[in-house]
Amino acid sequence: MLQNRTISSSLSSTVSSDWGVPVRRVMAREQWNLLAQTLRLPDGLQSFLLFTLAVVVICIGLLLHLQLSTTVLQDRIRLQALQLEEQAVKEQTSNLVWAIVQETELNRVKVRAIELGYQPVFQRQYIIVPHNALAPDLQNPIAQSGE
Amino acid sequence: MASLFSEKRAESHTASYVAATPSEPGSEQAATVATTEENQKRRLWRFWFLACLFLLLTSLVLARLVVYQLFQFGELAAYDPSQFMVPTRGAIVDRHGELLTADRFLYQIIATPNEIKSDQARQQVAQRLEETTGLPATETLQTLLDYPQGRYAEIGKPLDYALSQRVKEMQVQALAERSTSPLRYIEIRPIPARFYPQNTLASHLLGFIQANRGGVYGLEEYYNAFLNARGVGLIERASVSLASLPAQTRRFLPSVVGKDLVLTIDRSIQWIIEEELRNGVAKYRAKGGTIIVMEPKTGAILGLANWPDYDPNQRATSQADFARFANTSISAIYEPGSVFKIVTMAAGLDTGVITPTTVMTDSGYIIVGERSIYNSDRRANGAVTVTEALAKSLNVVTAQVADKVGRDHFYQYVRRFGFGERTGIDLAGEVPGLLKTPGHELWSLSDLGTNSFGQGLAVTPLQMVNATAAIANQGMLMRPYVVEARIEGEEVLYTQPEMLGRAIKPETARAMTEMMIETVDSGNIAARIPGYRIAGKSGTAQIPDVGGYLKDATIVTFVGFAPADDPQFVLLVKLDQPDPAISQWAAYTVAPIFAQVSRRLFDQLNIAPDEIRAQVAGVNPATIDPVSSAE
DSSP states (O other), X not given: OHHHHHHHHHXXXXXXXXXXXXXXXXXXXXXHHHHHXXXXXXXXXXXXXXXXXXXXXXXXXHXXXXXXXXXXXXXXXXXXXXXXXXXXXXHHHHHHXXXXXXXXXXXXXXXXXXXXXOOOOOSOEEEEOGGGTTSOOTTSOHHHHTO | OTTTTOHHHHHHHHHHHHHHOTTOHHHHHHHHHHHHHHHHHHHHHHHHHHHHHHHHHHHHHHHHHHIIIIISHHHHHTOOGGGSXXXXXXXXXXXXXXXXXXXXXXXXXXXXXXXXXXXXXXHHHHHHHHHHHOOOHHHHHHHHHHOTTOSOEEEEEEEOHHHHHHHHHHHHHHHHHOTTOGGGGEEEEEEEEEEOXXXXXXXXHHOEEOTTSOEESHHHHHTHHHHBTTSOOOOSSOOEEGGGSOTTTTTTOSOSSOEEEEESOOHHHHHHHHHHHHHHHHHTTOSEEEEEEEOTTTOBEEEEEEESOOOGGGGGGGTTOGGGGSOHHHHOOBOOGGGGHHHHHHHHHHHTSOOTTOEEEEOSEEEETTEEEEOTTOOOOEEEEHHHHHHHTOHHHXXXXXXXXXXXXXXXXXXXXXXXXXXXXXXXXXXXXXXXXXXXXXXXXXXXXXXXXXXXXXXXHHHHHHHHHHHHTTTEEEOOBSEEEEEETTEEEEOOOOEEEEOSOHHHHHHHHHHHHHIIIIIOGGGOBTTBOOEEEEEEEEXXXXXXXXXXXXXXXXXXXXXXXXOOEEEEEEEESOOTTTOOOGGGTHHHHHHHHHHHHHHHTTOOOHHHHHHHTTSOGXXXXXXXXXX
């Protein structure tokens, strides 16, 4: 700031007001030049190239970091969207399960069975079927032998 | 760029110039000025080069940011963490896959009252919600006005899925018509809710969860850490694939949480015993009761019911009656009375001091220690075999047997049958019972006499049924269990039946079984079922009180197993304080209930009568085909 003020005061004292616009351009360019001179860039070509390379590497690093961060963020968001979808499916599933189970609750089944005319069966009688005579031969199922 | 890379040339020029004219001061000054200008130019070029490069790279970064912020804004904004709900709990199914409990989702309407500022806006929100859900507009208005500066207010009670969808559709429609509609400050948030679809069925087994979603009582408490979505998983590595479970059992598994329990309980058996218990309690005007059905060979519990029960879904309304929540099968102790005689007789047989035909003299009373012991009917029966003594439930003979066994051996056998310690069942709230043994400051010799017929000690119904199961299982005492398998995702960990120890020798178990069959055939005839041999024993116990026993108040128990030759189930029926005006004796109250439950269990488990099973013993058992007599 001290240097800037010094420059502008010295310029204003030497340049007349009629040359306003070009002078301002010159002043701006002068300021940039001064800034360029103030920044101590390496003098040697090799060191300057190294410096440039470092700047480029840092910038590329920043870009990569940004790119990776956003990719991770995007993936995370996609994942969360999928989780939301999964959540919705879970909600629907549990709702369906609830509905099914409500219908198969035993008291309800009993009421429905009575409505349909079923009666509880007590005192079963067991008979012995000799040698499983009527059972189909599993080696030659009926469906196949009929074809 | 020429200036940028002209450094070497300028440097060499300067060097040669300095070497050629070391002694000319004017020329030296001009050369220095030229070098300085050259350097300045070069620095400028380099500066501008770097500036441009930096600008270019920065532009790339900015361009990416612009793309994310402006063009992909919608995608990012779609994420709303509030839509993720609190952790849920796994499901519990019976051995056939019937759902006993699971989480479902309810939907809470959430409002942001401080954004709904005008009366007109509040009115609009309340009106639309009333039209959609039936929630009174006055209630919504009141909630919004109660918290005018609040950011969060719950409107009404949680809705079911269908209603919540209607609210969402209404909201979308309202916002499509006018994007500034106050309905944009309404949100539907899913909240998990535990539901027990079988209502009161197996309520004491299942337990329930509190507002913080922690389990209390029963399986919900015992397996709290496992059932919780964020809880522990299967630690052991003995798990197998979920496909190993029958397809029917897997109908609802794995649940949305993927951490579930498959029980040993059979829903139909549970329903049968609850119905019969309810009927029995009503018929004999008892204050409560218990029925337990157990598989003797494994220790698996097929059904466990207590009365009074409760509906875990309506738990909030029955908060005042905490006593209903306790599983009295495992957490309430009582003097078992004469059912305990089977333990004394088993000890006598196993030690060899008696055989089933040993004759003993019943003089009507016996003095053990400082106490006189009488039979329940105060009569003397003279010479009787121990089998007859068990059938007639003679206290005097039983005390004599205990005396013959000796105090140390007697209590050794009592321990072997699992009394005085927890069975280790996987249910919360089990107690060990009360057992005074020699060496205890309150134990005296008279305790040996009274303990022999089930007085002066306290057991849980589960301990009693487990001890009987040991007789049915060739003398091996198993650890009772309720969970058949634990499921985590696609893996299943089966519970392996665990033998706690051998209570008695197999031949003793067979002899005891015969004695118990005789008890049913000649003593507890109300427990008989035509066609089946049943082994059992009844017990009527008085209820201890301060300084004695309650008058006209008994606890009646019947415990037995069937079919006696190949026990498929052990059944205990217990009633608390049946009305003495009807009967206070086990033989006339719980014995008929035992028979009724057994009859239904034979049908349910498809157990053919003894004769049929004997006929098919040498043939393929699959040839037994049940046909209905009603047809």
